[in-house]
Amino acid sequence: MTSENFLEKTNKELLKTKQKKFKLKGSDDNIFDPNTLNEEHKIAAKTILDIFKNCNNSETFKILVEETFKLKDETIVDAANNPLVKIIHDNGYNLSVQGYVTERENNKTIKYPIISYIADVRHFEKVYRNILHNMKEFFKKNPEALK
Numbered sequence: 001m002t003s004e005n006f007l008e009k010t011n012k013e014l015l016k017t018k019q020k021k022f023k024l025k026g027s028d029d030n031i032f033d034p035n036t037l038n039e040e041h042k043i044a045a046k047t048i049l050d051i052f053k054n055c056n057n058s059e060t061f062k063i064l065v066e067e068t069f070k071l072k073d074e075t076i077v078d079a080a081n082n083p084l085v086k087i088i089h090d091n092g093y094n095l096s097v098q099g100y101v102t103e104r105e106n107n108k109t110i111k112y113p114i115i116s117y118i119a120d121v122r123h124f125e126k127v128y129r130n131i132l133h134n135m136k137e138f139f140k141k142n143p144e145a146l147k
Contacts, residue, residue: 044069047068048065051064051065051068063104066109067102067109072108072109073108073109074102074108074109074110074111075108075109075110075111076100076110076111076113077110077111077112077113078113079095079097079113079115082115084131085115087127087130087131087134088117088127090130091123091126091127091130093117093119093123093127095115095116095117096115096116097113097114097115097116098114098115098116099113099114100112100113100114101114
């Protein structure tokens with residue numbers, strides 16, 4: 001028997017034999033080995049269960065999980081782009097961002113800054129007068145905006 005015939009016969013025999021099911025390492029049905037989960041993983045799982053307990057429908061559950069674990073992009077509004085914040089800074093005063101209010105608009109998560117501006121009444125008056133002056137100048141240059 002030639003080596004060619006031997007290989008052909010061997011290949012045919014191998015194709016007839018029952019082979020073990022091939023699985024890639026780590027492709028098990030359960031992607032997590034419970035023995036390797038750390039405390040942070042367990043806290044995340046408990047958080048998901050708590051969210052599930054408090055939801056009345058699957059869409060709310062989905063949104064809350066995505067927001068809690070930041071699975072979707074979120075837009076954070078920059079306080080520095082706010083006209084009032086700009087006027088406060090232009091007058092030489094500072095403010096601070098204390099946190100954010102999270103809103104869902106058109107299936108997107110938007111975070112609006114909560115700002116804190118602490119000053120005595122004279123500083124507030126100076127900013128207020130600056131706002132009035134800016135409005136007056138705007139309407140002088142754009143009288144059609146009054147209509």
